[in-house]
Every structure is written in C-alpha cells, then in structure tokens.
Amino acid sequence: MPSELNFSIAPFNTLTANQKEQLTRHVDIAYFRENDIILHQSQSSESLYIIIKGVVEERSNDSGEIYAHYTHDDIFDVRSQLEGSVKHCYHALEDTLCHLIPTDVFLSIYHENTDFSAYFNGSLAKRKALLTQANQQQNLAEFILTKIDDDTIQTAISVDWNTSLKQVTHLLKEHNIDALFVELNQYDPRHKGNKYSLPIGIITRTDLLHALVLNNHEPNHPVGPIATYPIVSIQKHDYLFNAMTLMTRHHVKRVAVLDNQQLVGMLDMTQVLSLFSTHSHVLTLRIARAQSIEELAIAANSQTQLINTLLNNGIRTRFIMELISTVNEQIIEKAFSLTIPKGLHDHCCLIVMGSEGRGEQILKTDQDNALIIKNGLEWHQVNELMTQFTQTLLQLGYPLCKGNVMVSNPHWVKTEQEWQRYIERMCTEHNGENMMNLAIFSDAQAIAGNRDLLTPLKQSISHQLKDNELALSIFTRPALQFTVPLTLFGNVKNKKEGIDIKQGGIFPIVHGIRALSLEQGIEKNNTFQRIEELNSRKVLEHSTADNLTEALKLFFKWRLRHQLKNSQNRVSNYIHIEQLDRTERDLLRHSLHVVKKFKEWLGYHYQIRD
Structure with a gap:
C-alpha cells in the first residue's frame, strides 16, 4: 500500500521539483471506517482528498441522489477547494484510507502552475489534451500528426494542353519525376460544366507509354486529351494521414497539393509509405487485386x-476509424463486383447503414445493408443473388445482423419508387419500428453500383422531417431512454460485465446528433462531422461540441481496447472499470456527465417529457 503521492500520473506529473517537495512535506494520511461521513454538505473543506484504498460515495443530503463513486487514486472534492464550501456529502462505503493535501498548499500550487490548474479547470477536451500531451510517445503517432508542408511535397511542374508527348517525356526525365500536371484549355469538354474542379489534369509515365505504344499516338501529339481529369487534391497543411486516406479511397497513387485554390505541389504514395509503415496501402492493393472471394478473404x-498495429503505436482512434472505414468500403465494394454481374451495376445501388454508414466501424460488426433498384429494371434473380452476397460478407468476417437488416431480407431490397413510398410512411407513421428503421436508413452511405440512386432518397428524408416537430420529438426519444451509469461501482447491474458504454454513452450522443442533423438538413453521415456542422450553424455551443466530440472519441477508444483484449467476444460493448487507471476513470466520469447534460438539453429542445 503506497504511503507517498504518485507523481507519475496527471495532474501531479506537471509539478516542478519544488512543488513536489512542497506537497510531500505537507501531505497527511487519514483513515475512515465504513459509513463514516468524510465531508458534510455545506461545511468548509480544509483538505483535498486522494484515495489510497477504499470507496467513497458522493450524494445529496437533500434528495439522496448519488452523483459519483471514487476509488483508488481518485481525487475529491476539488469544487470545495475553489468555491470554499462542500456542495454534497461524502461518506465511506468501506474502510477507506486517503491522502490529505491542505487547501492552502493546493491553492498555492494551483495558482502557480497553469498546467496543474488547467487539469481541474478545463473542459473535457482540454483535460484530455493535457493527458494526451503528458503520455505522448515519440513513435508512429508523430507521422499521423505530421502535416503536409514544403518538406513533404514535390514542386508542381505543369505544362499547357498543346505540349507534345515528346516534350513531356523529356521533362519527366530532366526532373527525374514520374508525373506532372497539365493545364486544360477552355475547349476541353471534360472541364465544361464541372465548376467544382480546377482545370488541371495529370499525366504519368504509364500514361505516356500507353499513348505511344498501345494507342499509336505520334510523339508530337498534344498531351491535353491524354491527361487524366479531374485530379484528386488535398490542401497544404492538412495531415499526411488524410492524404493517404484519399489515395486509398480513390485508388490513386498521387494527389495534387493546393494552397487554397493555388496548385503548389504533388504528393505520391511512395513518399507517404516511406514515412508510414503500417502496410495499410499493401492491404488495399491486395483488395484491389483480388480475383476471387477466397483471395479477398x-x-x-x-x-x-x-x-492492433495502429492502436499499439498510439494512433488516434478517429484516424483509425477513418482508415478502416475506407478499407471496409473497398472490401464490400470488391465483394459486390465479384458477386453481382457487371451489367447490373449501373441499375442498382448497394448501401451500408449503421456504424459502417457513418464511417465509425472499426472491428467488423453486424451487416447493415440494403439495395436500391433502378425503376423499370426487371431482376428476377435478385433475391438469390442478394442471399449469396450476404453469405459472401459472412465469409469475409462480417457477422449476420440479428435484426435481419440485410439485402438477403426482401424488406431491404426495393425499387426507387418503393423506397420513396417507404420513406414517406416511416416519416408519417410514428410507430417504434418505423422510427428505428428511419434511424437506420438516415445513416445510409452508397458503397457500390450506381451511387446516384441514394441521393434523392436522402433528400426525401430531409424534406419530410423539416419543421416536423412531432416526428423529430418521437424520433429523438430513444436517446433519452438509457440511464447514464454515473455511479461507476454501486449502480452497475452486473459487475462481471461492467458498464455498457454503447447504451450509456455512445448511443445517446450518436442518436441525438443524428436527430439534430435531420432537423437541420445536414447531409453528412459521420457523427464527428455532424457535430462540427451543428457547431458551425450555432445549434451547438462550441464548448458543447468540443466536449461531445472528446467524450465520443474516448468511448470508442475504450470500447475498442476492451474488445481487442477480450478477443473471444469482440462485439461486446462493455468496459470494465477495474481495467481503467485513475486518470481514465476521471475522464470517464467527466464524459458521462457530458452525456447527461446533452440528454437534458435534448429533452428541453424537443420538449420530451417522461
């Protein structure tokens, strides 16, 4: 049993040597028996308490409401140190031993050390940032956080539309490069009507070889018609990781680098891979080259x-989520192309929903998918092929959906007109099944086939729900149904299972943000992007948006870590409190308070009363 303070964990790891010595000189130890009152409501507090051993409960004397439980290494009551009096009652649930830091010593260090005070003073986002900074490793995470700058890009070399293939070949050799940019002229039909893309194409050594040898173009043939257009681009000062994700998603090896709308350089996959060795691009190459389901598997x-590689090297959970979401898209798209005859691809659209539709799936969970069939197509074998496709995904590691939300279920296979009618019914007939299916479909993302078929359906949902306060209120209600497990020990129903972080934390945020996004007509699917958009529209205050983002990232991170540790049951949403250290328990408690406040705000916003 430790008798000295632990200076290795936040916020005590921010103290100077003199401040550590000051604390060590003045710290005391106190023992409390089971059921002893440690702090009475409204009394003045003379010390800050850090638990060495035991469990302490914080509750209201007036209502009896339990606010939190504290255990090994937990700190209480910081509020009374700053405000002068104790707001709630603290009593020992079992024999408890505590360090006591005198209030005057705590306040002295609090006012001297801004990092120390920021831990207690800041929002969840600031507190997590301090912990991340304290624990940051000099490893692969440094690459992930590296931004695109002049040191990581090639200088942009461009030629005009009429430059000959021979001249381009000489330029590539002279500059020892594999590709350069081509400025499209005003008559190029590819640029007409495309107001969103820069009038710039790209030509590579391979393009030149094909043009001269396979297509028999003369060396003086202009390069313009051969250049690939439009190009994939990324902004300077964006993350290298995002450049890699773009290349992976668009199946390209190079991206143009822009400074606002000015072309400033090129970044290719070889450069990125020389800095990043997780082999994610190797995986996507295997997917692209797979000629059979067995190879794809x-x-x-x-x-x-x-x-595991990404997580163990300190890569942020949201980055992992983005990369794995892209890989999942490619696996499912490839499975579709290997299973469904090519002639049908333009006449149907495969959509994924749920966490995969939002781009928030990391480990493979239940299949959630549906099919949109173009009006007028007579497809007699559709049920047979969709059943085969579902079994193919199962072979690739995607479990069957317990709710049967899969293309093997004819209910989730409809023509455009049938989907439009079903969307109208879901938005007007407010029963439980319709609300659940509307929530599922509102996260839909087109992943294979004719992706344009999904757009009018998503627009229809937005139109149906705009200003529909009754539907939105009923739609939002499930986010308020699950109790936030704020008493981390005493109120957990099954201690062996732990806390259901999906019910208590993830779902209320995801579904509440989903409802607000439908109300606002926001087209984005990803919860983090929806939060950013709601913040930019002043629907959410900046501090609320920051705290919701940080809480959700933490919930995803802890769930993933526990799923990987308990590999026999990876679909579990339970996290075990005993596997969290004190700083993580502190963050969990803070995060759950964020969820509780958000639920209260949702109830007020949509006038939901129990």
Missing part, C-alpha cells in the same frame, strides 16, 4: 492485425 482477415 485473405486480405479482409488481416484487418485486425492492422488495427
């Missing part, structure tokens, strides 16, 4: 290894 089964 080999690639798909290596995902967990990639996730």
Whole structure:
C-alpha cells in the first residue's frame, strides 16, 4: 500500500521539483471506517482528498441522489477547494484510507502552475489534451500528426494542353519525376460544366507509354486529351494521414497539393509509405487485386492485425476509424463486383447503414445493408443473388445482423419508387419500428453500383422531417431512454460485465446528433462531422461540441481496447472499470456527465417529457 503521492500520473506529473517537495512535506494520511461521513454538505473543506484504498460515495443530503463513486487514486472534492464550501456529502462505503493535501498548499500550487490548474479547470477536451500531451510517445503517432508542408511535397511542374508527348517525356526525365500536371484549355469538354474542379489534369509515365505504344499516338501529339481529369487534391497543411486516406479511397497513387485554390505541389504514395509503415496501402492493393472471394478473404482477415498495429503505436482512434472505414468500403465494394454481374451495376445501388454508414466501424460488426433498384429494371434473380452476397460478407468476417437488416431480407431490397413510398410512411407513421428503421436508413452511405440512386432518397428524408416537430420529438426519444451509469461501482447491474458504454454513452450522443442533423438538413453521415456542422450553424455551443466530440472519441477508444483484449467476444460493448487507471476513470466520469447534460438539453429542445 503506497504511503507517498504518485507523481507519475496527471495532474501531479506537471509539478516542478519544488512543488513536489512542497506537497510531500505537507501531505497527511487519514483513515475512515465504513459509513463514516468524510465531508458534510455545506461545511468548509480544509483538505483535498486522494484515495489510497477504499470507496467513497458522493450524494445529496437533500434528495439522496448519488452523483459519483471514487476509488483508488481518485481525487475529491476539488469544487470545495475553489468555491470554499462542500456542495454534497461524502461518506465511506468501506474502510477507506486517503491522502490529505491542505487547501492552502493546493491553492498555492494551483495558482502557480497553469498546467496543474488547467487539469481541474478545463473542459473535457482540454483535460484530455493535457493527458494526451503528458503520455505522448515519440513513435508512429508523430507521422499521423505530421502535416503536409514544403518538406513533404514535390514542386508542381505543369505544362499547357498543346505540349507534345515528346516534350513531356523529356521533362519527366530532366526532373527525374514520374508525373506532372497539365493545364486544360477552355475547349476541353471534360472541364465544361464541372465548376467544382480546377482545370488541371495529370499525366504519368504509364500514361505516356500507353499513348505511344498501345494507342499509336505520334510523339508530337498534344498531351491535353491524354491527361487524366479531374485530379484528386488535398490542401497544404492538412495531415499526411488524410492524404493517404484519399489515395486509398480513390485508388490513386498521387494527389495534387493546393494552397487554397493555388496548385503548389504533388504528393505520391511512395513518399507517404516511406514515412508510414503500417502496410495499410499493401492491404488495399491486395483488395484491389483480388480475383476471387477466397483471395479477398485473405486480405479482409488481416484487418485486425492492422488495427492492433495502429492502436499499439498510439494512433488516434478517429484516424483509425477513418482508415478502416475506407478499407471496409473497398472490401464490400470488391465483394459486390465479384458477386453481382457487371451489367447490373449501373441499375442498382448497394448501401451500408449503421456504424459502417457513418464511417465509425472499426472491428467488423453486424451487416447493415440494403439495395436500391433502378425503376423499370426487371431482376428476377435478385433475391438469390442478394442471399449469396450476404453469405459472401459472412465469409469475409462480417457477422449476420440479428435484426435481419440485410439485402438477403426482401424488406431491404426495393425499387426507387418503393423506397420513396417507404420513406414517406416511416416519416408519417410514428410507430417504434418505423422510427428505428428511419434511424437506420438516415445513416445510409452508397458503397457500390450506381451511387446516384441514394441521393434523392436522402433528400426525401430531409424534406419530410423539416419543421416536423412531432416526428423529430418521437424520433429523438430513444436517446433519452438509457440511464447514464454515473455511479461507476454501486449502480452497475452486473459487475462481471461492467458498464455498457454503447447504451450509456455512445448511443445517446450518436442518436441525438443524428436527430439534430435531420432537423437541420445536414447531409453528412459521420457523427464527428455532424457535430462540427451543428457547431458551425450555432445549434451547438462550441464548448458543447468540443466536449461531445472528446467524450465520443474516448468511448470508442475504450470500447475498442476492451474488445481487442477480450478477443473471444469482440462485439461486446462493455468496459470494465477495474481495467481503467485513475486518470481514465476521471475522464470517464467527466464524459458521462457530458452525456447527461446533452440528454437534458435534448429533452428541453424537443420538449420530451417522461
């Protein structure tokens, strides 16, 4: 049993040597028997308490409401140190031993050390940032956080539309490069009507070889018609990781780098891979080259290894989520192309929903998918092929959906007109099943086939729910149904299972943000992007948006870590409190308070009363 303060964990790891010595000189130890009152409501507090051993409960004397439980290494009551009096009652649930830091010593260090005070003073986002900074490792995470700058890009070399193939070849050799940019002229039909893309194409050594040898173009042929257009681009000062994700998603090896709308350089996959060695691009190459489901399965089964590599090297959970979401898209799209005849691809659209539709799936969870069939197509074998496709995804490691939300279920396979009618019914007939299915479909993302078929359906949902306060109120209600497990020990129903972080934390945020996004007509699917958009529209205050973002990232991180540790049951949403250290328990408690406040705000916003 330690008799000295632990200076290795936040916020005590921010103290100077003199401040540590000051604390060590003045710290005391106190013992409390089971049921002893440690702090009475409204009394003045003379010390800050840090638990060495035991459990302490914080509750209201007036209502009896339990606010929190504290255990090994937890700190209480910081509020009374700053405000002068104790707001709630603290009593020992079992024999408890505590360090006592005198209030005057605590306040002295609090006012001297801004990092120390920021830990107690800041929002969840600031507190997590301090912990991340304290624990940051000099490893692969440094690459992930590296931004695109002049040191990581090639200088932009461009030629005009009429430059000959021979001249381009000489330029590539002279500058020892594999590609350069081509400025499209005003008559190029590819640029007409495309107001969103820069009038710039790209030509590579391979393009030149094909033009001269396979297509028999003369060396003096202009390069313009051969250049690939439009190009994939990224902004300077964006993350290298995002550049890699773009290349992976668009199946390209190079991206143009822009400074606002000015072309400033090029970044290619070889450069990125020379700095980043997680082999994620190797995985996507295996997916692209797979000629059979068996070959695709080999690639798909290596995902967990990639996730472990990223997580163990300190890569942020949201970055992992983005990369794995892109890989999942490619696996499912490839499975679709190997299963469904090519002639049908333009006449149907495969959509994924749920966490995969939001781009928030990391480990493979239940299949959630549906099919949109173009009006007028007579497809007699659709049920047979969709059943085969569902079994193919199962072979690739995607479990069957317990709710049967899969293309093998005819209910989730409809023509455009049938989907439009069903959307109208879901938005007007407010029963439980319709509300649940509306929530599922509102996260839909087109992943294979004719992706344009989804757009009018998403627009229809937005139109149906705009200013529909009754529907939105009923739609939002499930986010308020689950109790936030704020008493981390005493009120957990099954201590062996732990806390259901999906019910208590993830779902209220995801569904509440989903409802607000539908109300606002926001087209984005990802919860983090929805929060950013709601903040930019002043629906959410900046501090609320920051705290919701940080809380959700923490919930995802802890759930993933526990799922990987308990590999026999990876679909579990339970986290075990005893596996969290004191700083993580502190963050969990803070995060759950964020969820509780958000639920209260949702209830007020949509006038939901129990």
